[in-house]
Amino acid sequence: MSTIANNIAKVAARIREAAQAVGRNPDEVHLLAVSKTQSAEAIRQAHAAGLRDFGENYVQEALEKQTALADLPLAWHFIGPIQSNKTKSIAEHFDWVHSVDRLKIAQRLSDQRPVDKPPLDICLQVNVSGEASKSGCEPHEVAELARRIAELPRLRLRGLMTIPAPTDDLAEQHAAFARLRQLQADLALNLDTLSMGMSQDLEAAIAEGATWVRIGTALFGARDYGTPSA
Ligand SMILES: *Cc1c(COP(=O)(O)O)cnc(C)c1O
Numbered sequence: 247m248s249t250i251a252n253n254i255a256k257v258a259a260r261i262r263e264a265a266q267a268v269g270r271n272p273d274e275v276h277l278l279a280v281s282k283t284q285s286a287e288a289i290r291q292a293h294a295a296g297l298r299d300f301g302e303n304y305v306q307e308a309l310e311k312q313t314a315l316a317d318l319p320l321a322w323h324f325i326g327p328i329q330s331n332k333t334k335s336i337a338e339h340f341d342w343v344h345s346v347d348r349l350k351i352a353q354r355l356s357d358q359r360p361v362d363k364p365p366l367d368i369c370l371q372v373n374v375s376g377e378a379s380k381s382g383c384e385p386h387e388v389a390e391l392a393r394r395i396a397e398l399p400r401l402r403l404r405g406l407m408t409i410p411a412p413t414d415d416l417a418e419q420h421a422a423f424a425r426l427r428q429l430q431a432d433l434a435l436n437l438d439t440l441s442m443g444m445s446q447d448l449e450a451a452i453a454e455g456a457t458w459v460r461i462g463t464a465l466f467g468a469r470d471y472g473t474p475s476a
């Protein structure tokens with residue numbers, strides 16, 4: 247078995263055990279393979295080992311890999327910070343966007359979503375950790391933003407997403423994810439998605455209701471952002 251296939255099996259086992267520990271059906275928890283900085287070849291191996299959904303943070307990098315992998319039936323998720331001048335590419339080339347955190351970006355994505363594609367699946371990113379994290383809307387903005395995004399014709403608001411401040415403290419992990427779950431429950435919009443949990447904290451996220459866990463390091467190993475040549 248390749249390292250990636252081996253890692254996938256280990257992550258799948260962690261997901262299954264975490265779900266079963268709280269009486270959830272493991273099939274409710276989907277695995278998003280975060281492939282930023284990884285090669286098209288690594289994605290090809292992950293697909294051969296059974297994965298279909300891949301998350302990318304940088305538009306240009308993602309488009310290059312999508313071209314190289316156009317022969318595979320993959321689903322692409324955009325999970326990084328979004329600049330206005332990138333919304334057209336994102337609306338045209340992705341199936342999901344997990345990192346929408348303001349109305350202007352949502353409106354552009356809706357306007358720019360090609361008519362021959364289904365509505366773009368969207369998560370509203372929320373900053374549940376206060377000062378410690380910069381991305382995401384504030385919790386008090388969620389109700390109004392979610393209501394406005396849900397009205398946009400070419401988007402389908404699926405739920406909320408968060409990246410809490412990293413911590414080894416299990417109680418803090420649970421508290422952050424529970425906060426996101428409660429914000430979603432308060433909306434009463436009938437949303438089906440909570441995108442939360444990464445390599446270090448997927449167990450806590452699943453215990454608190456995650457339906458997508460976004461996993462990079464535990465699948466592909468440590469990321470190499472490139473070292474300056476000597
Ligand atoms: C990089 C990244 C991940 C994956 O993190 P790991 O700790 O490598 O599993 C998940 N979500 C987002 C938004 C990311 O940018």
